Amino acid sequence: EIVLTQSPGTLSLSPGERATLSCRASQIISSSHLAWFQQKPGQAPRLLIYGAYSRATGIPDRFSGSASGTDFTLIIRRLEPEDFAMYYCQHYGSTPLTFGGGTKVEIK
């Protein structure tokens, strides 16, 4: 089973600042099968990034993803008020599919 470790657990930032979220896989995985989700209280996760780099339909270009070996990164270029939420990475290339423990982006 592929374990995904997200850091930091919480990121305290102000609107307009840049957010950098990390996700490390326990073994080499294809970047084609790494996704990022945003989740707000009481809502289902929303797909932001798939294939490590590609934005899902309707996702603003301030969200970007990158990959290097077992390390994956989600960058939110300039935080908008609606971006304060939980973020999860997911591996979906093989079973069992797994999720990271999440990073909370909160208002400083």
Added chain:
Amino acid sequence: QVQLQQSGPGLVRPSQTLSLACAISGDSVSSNSAAWNWIRQSPSRGLEWLGRTYYYASKWYNDYAPSVKSRISINPDTSKNQFSLQLNSVTPEDTAVYYCARLANYMDVWGKGTTVTVSS
């Protein structure tokens, strides 16, 4: 536009069977290019993938998470264009929000979630 509509009880007694359904609109449970998944979320376990069903080369397949493999069944219902989750012998540890989701090339469509509490 693909949508998933979940249904099922919010309260299940310990040792009983948890049963949920996920009705699909805008796609087909028999699609050759999608897998239909169940995921749950709890404070103690985070987001946990439970399993999936999919149709390929005229045959149905299932994959299940090791943590629930002995207790779970996910089944398609082509007459209703939906798929279901059955989780047997539940305990309070199975209390969670349960989601259904489509995985085509990525997991892009989710149901709204059903809060299931296991309690006597």
